[in-house]
Amino acid sequence: MNANQYCQDKAAASGSSFYYSFLFLPEPRRQAITALYAFCREVDDVVDECADAAIARTKLAWWRAEIANLYAGKPQHPVTQALAPAVRSYGLNEEHFQEIIDGMEMDLDQNRYADFKALQLYCYRVASVVGLLSASIFGYSDRKTLKYAHDLGMAFQLTNIIRDIGEDARRDRIYLPQDELARFGVTEIDIIHGHETKTVRQLLEFQIDRARQFYDRAFAELPRIDRRAQRPGLMMAAIYRTLLDEIQADGCEKVLSRRISLTPLRKLWLAWKTWVFG
Structure with a gap:
C-alpha cells in the first residue's frame, strides 16, 4: 500500500463529513487534504485510544519528531510521506502541525x-x-x-x-x-x-x-x-x-x-x- 492509499483508507474509514468535501477536488489537492486529515486522525487517535497518559505523551512526542523529519526531508510514516509534496506545493507551515499536536496534548492535561x-x-x-x-x-x-x-x-x-x-x-x-x-x-x-x-x-x-x-x-x-x-x-x-x-x-x-x-x-x-x- 502506498502512502496516499494509506491516507485515503484512513479518511474513508472515519466516515467524517470532511471526507465528502474532498471527493470533488482535483487529485493533487485531494491527496494533500486527505493526508492532512489522516494526520489529524492519527494524533487524535493517540489521545482517544491510549488509556495510559504517559504512553500517549510518548506517541505524541514521536509525532513531533516525525513532523521535524518531514521538514528535514526524511519522513518515515505513510502520512508524512503523503504530506511531503503538499508541504512543498502549498507552503504548509511546520509550526501549524506542531500546534495541532499541542491541542491534542491538551486533552491529556x-x-x-x-x-x-x-x-x-x-x-x-x-x-x-x-x-x-x-x-x-x-x-x-x-x-x-x-x-x-x-x-x-x-x-x-x-x-x-x-x-x-x-x-x-x-x-x-x-x-x-x-x-x-x-x-x-x-x-x-x-x-x-x-x-x-x-x-x-x-x-x-x-x-x-x-x-x-x-x-x-x-x-x-x-x-x-x-x-x-x-x-x-x-x-x-x-x-x-x-x-x-x-x-x-x-x-x-x-x-x-x-x-x-x-x-x-x-x-x-x-x-x-x-x-x-x-
Missing part, C-alpha cells in the same frame, strides 16, 4: 474549561489551525481568507463539541465552559448522566447559537475572489450546519444520550449541491 476564552485556545489548536492549513491547500489570493478559515475551523469544533457532548462526558471530558454551566443552572452530573432537562436544553441552544455566529462570521469574511477555491470548506459547512439544525430539531438535549448524524447519502447531496451552486 485537562478535561474541563473554566470559560470560553480558555476553550478557544483548544479550539484554535485542534481546528482553526487545520482550517488555516486547509485554506492553503485549497488556494487563496486574499489573506482575509485566512480569517475566514480560522473562524470556520472554530465553528466546526464547536459543532463537534455539541454533537459529541454525551460521548465526551462518558470519557470524563466536558468541553462546555464551566461558567456557562453555572449560568444556566446545569451541573456536571446533569451532563454525565444525560439529564434531559429544560436548563440543559437552554444551555445547548446557547452553544448552537454561538456556533452559528461563527459560521456567519466566517462566511462574511470570505473574499469573493477566493470563494470558488474555498468551496470544500463551504461544503463541510453545509453539512455541519445541517447537523446543527438536526440536533436542535431533535430537542438539543438528546445528544446527551445518543449521537446524532446525517446519512452518507445526505452528506454527499449537501456536498454536491454546494459544489455546484456555491
